[in-house]
Amino acid sequence: MATKTSPDKKKTGKAADTTNGEPQAFKVIGTRPIRHDGVDKVTGRAIYGADVQMAGLVHGRILRSPHAHARIKAIDMSAAEKMPGVVAVVTGKDMPDLRDKMADLGEGTVNLAHLGANCLAHGKVLYKGQAVAAVAATSPHIAEEALKKIKVEYEPLPAVTWVLDAMKDDAPLLHDNVFTSEMGKLGKQPSNIAVHLHFEKGDVEKGFAEADVTIEREYKTASVHQGYIEPHVSTALWNHDCHLTIWTSTQGAFTARQQTAELLQIAISQVTVVPCEIGGGFGGKISVYLEPVAAILSRKCGRPVKMIMNRNEVFEGTGPTPGSFVRVKLGAKKDGRLVAGEAWLAYDAGAFPGGMIGPGCMCVFSCYDLPNARVDGYDVVLNKPKTAAYRAPGATQAAFACESVIDELAEKLGIDPIELRLKNAAREGTRRVDGPTYPRVGLVETLEAARNSDHWRSKLTGKNRGRGIACGYWFNIGLKSSAAANVNPDGTVTLVEGSTDIGGTRTSVAMQLAETLGIAAEDVHPQVGDTDSVGYTDVTGGSRVTFATGLAAYEVGLDIRRQMAARAAMLWECKPEEVTFADGVFRRGDKSTSFKELAGKMHQTGGAVVGRATVDPEGPSHGFGAHIADVEVDPDTGKVTVLRYTALQDAGRAIHPSYVEGQMQGGSVQGIGWALNEEYFYDDSGRMRNASYLDYRMPTAFDLPMIDTIIVEVPNPAHPYGVRGVGETPIVAPPAALAAAIYRAAGVRLRELPMAPHRVWTAKKMTNDEC
Amino acid sequence: MVKKTHVSTTINGETAEFLCEPRQSLLEILRDTLELTGSKEGCNNGNCGACTVLMDGLPVNSCLVLAVEAEGATITTIEGIAEQAHLHPLQQCFLENAALQCGICTPGxxxxAKALLDRNPKPTEHDIRFELAGNLCRCTGYDKIVRAVQDAAAALEGKH
Amino acid sequence: MATVFIPPQMRDLTGGADRVAAAGATLREVLRALEAVHPGLAARVALGEGIAPGLAVSIDGAITARGLLAPVQPESEIHILPAIGGG
Structure with missing residues (x-):
């Protein structure tokens, strides 16, 4: 079932469904209520991290390394400390020495010494922009001036910023305690290669021998930034009772609490993290940067310390996504059946290990049923900021390569690119190259919807124009979520959940509770709790909130229904199990009462009703998308204009279609920016030369057409309402879809991102010169 | 420390006076001195538009205006857009179109968009995209923002 | 018995075998059974009560959140994978 949803924003309701044991014609799910936090956000009242004000507040600023790689020989802070208005100065020496301690952060394990050095350097700086010291002062201007008075003596070292260079034997070595790990088996010599992964399935050599057509190509991608408009910001108060409270912009209050506690070696219970409204994250606001620094400044001066990064610091000091080199080889029979695949991926991790190579390797062939395949992947440290997750981390680089080779295969075989993909599409039972098999997934339905779409069936006319298509895949992780809800006497419900709301998830979670209780979405009042007021909840990431926190809300609803049924039983003098519930009404025999009526009798039947749930669904679920792009290439400049764009995706079930579309549109545009002009531009000394929005140049409204969306719904068997995560998949397909479109428009295959005007122009010129 | 300057302005229809250092931006004064934190700081160098306010009717990046330059000016911030008891049609249309995700760029x-509609009540899609190109959004891909402004233009036309 | 798929980079511990059968009602029991036949394997997969850093274990398609306490069915398919996060 595919629904073209974009212009039809008033559409309500869904067909009756009996999937997954919740047989209902939905009343709330599939409708488009106004988000609960909306009014505050359109009037400027919502409190984001930078809006936190309190008495006695002082302002922290960070001194950053001017070198890409250097040893810190000495730091002299005396002049800064003496400045009027300066209340504290700290360096890495003010944080505990953590050696090689590891911490499990729910979403993954992290080396605390590395995490700590990324907040404040210890002994060595590994990238330009790494934090070296911090100052707190009575005004941000004084703090800024004080930074200039800190004298740091550096011994510059050779730097390396391209992944293949960093893998060479004679490359500058970043860490003397990083050894190549091959699934836990460590190499003997220190190396910039932190991880080597290897997967194999079937007999690859035999597979390629059977192929009628084989294509092998190499691809490069530049580092790009998540680009959230709100810079990192944290305010910390180390109170005189030693309790630390942090108001911060984070994707996960609980992981921020744990990271801070582990880095400062204090008890988790000593820290409260209050998540403020968050101005975008996309994976980049999971790791802590400012929280521990603001905390130790506050400990030193006894006042609340607020730290805000400027935009330049966000680019140079916080995680971009890996730059990459990927080689993909695919073999197919004449009829288009894929028989073998091979991929070799090298991703940069930035200055510390722990990049995105695992998911890169697991995603490169994830859209296809390949009988024989081999994948090798390398996680490589180099002198760039430590990478952070960015929407489907690792998948976009891999898909750019694989999907581009698929497009070339389709051309060479003379098969329509959708038909070729359908012939080989992953489906239920397909064994992935990393081993597991797929449950029910929706790639085939998504491709069929693409084939039937207005966009694909329309004719594209005009000179220098072309159309491309590509698929994208990302996991939806499960992880832990908690929620609790209080029933009010007027029949409304107050919901407290632990997932910070980046894109309207308060509403998509509240709607699942409303559906379960048979009440209106507006009758649930959701709020995001701090770490002291809600049960443990993992990060807002991994496309998990509407799925997992939504599942928690559903479980809360069941808990409330059970308790309310017992209240009805009390009134009707029967057993609770004799009371049934459907469509918001409790019934027994000829007696019935609505949820609202019963809530009004709460206080005479035993007092408050509080529902609660904590869930830990074991993912992953699997999200597939397909994107169609029409472009025009300016023959004189090489500039690519996107004329028309359609994103299709299996959402399982769209709870709030507007916000599902929003994820698809926003992810598509981030992918378009990545594809066409975003990049970290480094000079020979390892300095980023375009660390401002003006020079980095993310897409503006004027660069884009409307982004059409088609939501496909193949319900997820692992969720009562069939939800799949939708947030990340949409960024994966755009670069390959655009590369295919550019090829048809201009006759050149671009294999390096970004496909900026100079690259398109040069490629075209080279082709013309050859002719 | 440099002596502070006294500045007298009209903000959201009310007289507002403040003291500022010559180096302070209008954005800093709005947010930190006057506690009008609805205007957001995304870049502090005029690239993102999150701090957009109307100064004598024209949209400006308040991070690029020195606070002392506001002497005698009439300023409208996001806090002054809604009418007494109800939202401005732009605000209502942003909500109905789901034209915000994280919401940090929304005030700007x-x-x-108000400046655009004040000057050009019937903008084309091209007009809207051109006029709003100085405001960055990283969440929505702009589609729903453009539709919200189109709907608001239609709603305002109906009111006149 | 459950089937444990051995990733190529751990096959040095299983004499090259790409999958081995092992009995157990939990992942801990399965690993214990494997360790008896293929010494060194358990230490690569597990650390304390949990999965080793950087790894994840998939049982019948689901990444287990229960570490070594994860239940295993007689026909289960067990895979050792790199850990994944998300944005």
Whole structure:
């Protein structure tokens, strides 16, 4: 079932469904209520991290390394400390020495010494922009001036910023305690290669021998930034009772609490993290940067310390996504059946290990049923900021390569690119190259919807124009979520959940509770709790909130229904199990009462009703998308204009279609920016030369057409309402879809991102010169 | 420390006076001194538009205006867009179109869009995209923002 | 018995075998059974009560959140994978 949803924003309701044991014609799910936090956000009242004000507040600023790689020989802070208005100065020496301690952060394990050095350097700086010291002062201007008075003596070292260079034997070595790990088996010599992964399935050599057509190509991608408009910001108060409270912009209050506690070696219970409204994250606001620094400044001066990064610091000091080199080889029979695949991926991790190579390797062939395949992947440290997750981390680089080779295969075989993909599409039972098999997934339905779409069936006319298509895949992780809800006497419900709301998830979670209780979405009042007021909840990431926190809300609803049924039983003098519930009404025999009526009798039947749930669904679920792009290439400049764009995706079930579309549109545009002009531009000394929005140049409204969306719904068997995560998949397909479109428009295959005007122009010129 | 300057302005229809250092931006004064934190700081160098306010009717990046330059000016911030008891049609249309995700760019977009509609009540899609190109959004891909402004233009036309 | 798929980079511990059968009602029991036949394997997969850093274990398609306490069915398919996060 595919629904073209974009212009039809008033559409309500869904067909009756009996999937997954919740047989209902939905009343709330599939409708488009106004988000609960909306009014505050359109009037400027919502409190984001930078809006936190309190008495006695002082302002922290960070001194950053001017070198890409250097040893810190000495730091002299005396002049800064003496400045009027300066209340504290700290360096890495003010944080505990953590050696090689590891911490499990729910979403993954992290080396605390590395995490700590990324907040404040210890002994060595590994990238330009790494934090070296911090100052707190009575005004941000004084703090800024004080930074200039800190004298740091550096011994510059050779730097390396391209992944293949960093893998060479004679490359500058970043860490003397990083050894190549091959699934836990460590190499003997220190190396910039932190991880080597290897997967194999079937007999690859035999597979390629059977192929009628084989294509092998190499691809490069530049580092790009998540680009959230709100810079990192944290305010910390180390109170005189030693309790630390942090108001911060984070994707996960609980992981921020744990990271801070582990880095400062204090008890988790000593820290409260209050998540403020968050101005975008996309994976980049999971790791802590400012929280521990603001905390130790506050400990030193006894006042609340607020730290805000400027935009330049966000680019140079916080995680971009890996730059990459990927080689993909695919073999197919004449009829288009894929028989073998091979991929070799090298991703940069930035200055510390722990990049995105695992998911890169697991995603490169994830859209296809390949009988024989081999994948090798390398996680490589180099002198760039430590990478952070960015929407489907690792998948976009891999898909750019694989999907581009698929497009070339389709051309060479003379098969329509959708038909070729359908012939080989992953489906239920397909064994992935990393081993597991797929449950029910929706790639085939998504491709069929693409084939039937207005966009694909329309004719594209005009000179220098072309159309491309590509698929994208990302996991939806499960992880832990908690929620609790209080029933009010007027029949409304107050919901407290632990997932910070980046894109309207308060509403998509509240709607699942409303559906379960048979009440209106507006009758649930959701709020995001701090770490002291809600049960443990993992990060807002991994496309998990509407799925997992939504599942928690559903479980809360069941808990409330059970308790309310017992209240009805009390009134009707029967057993609770004799009371049934459907469509918001409790019934027994000829007696019935609505949820609202019963809530009004709460206080005479035993007092408050509080529902609660904590869930830990074991993912992953699997999200597939397909994107169609029409472009025009300016023959004189090489500039690519996107004329028309359609994103299709299996959402399982769209709870709030507007916000599902929003994820698809926003992810598509981030992918378009990545594809066409975003990049970290480094000079020979390892300095980023375009660390401002003006020079980095993310897409503006004027660069884009409307982004059409088609939501496909193949319900997820692992969720009562069939939800799949939708947030990340949409960024994966755009670069390959655009590369295919550019090829048809201009006759050149671009294999390096970004496909900026100079690259398109040069490629075209080279082709013309050859002719 | 440099002596502070006294500045007298009209903000959201009310007289507002403040003391500022010569180096302080209007954005800093709005947020930190006057506690009008609806205007957001995304870049502090005029690239993102999150701090857009109307200064004598024209949209400006308040991070690029020195506070002392505001002497005698009439300023409208996001806090002054809604009418007494109800939202401005732009605000209502942003909500109905789900034209915000994280919401950090929303105040700037609404103020910039108001400036556009004040000057050009019937903008084309091209006009809207051109006029709002100075406001960055990283969440929505702009589609729903453009539709919200189109709907607001239609709603305002109906009111006149 | 459950089937444990051995990733190529751990096959040095299983004499090259790409999958081995092992009995157990939990992942801990399965690993214990494997360790008896293929010494060194358990230490690569597990650390304390949990999965080793950087790894994840998939049982019948689901990444287990229960570490070594994860239940295993007689026909289960067990895979050792790199850990994944998300944005």
């Amino acid at each position: 977009f609404i103020v910039a």
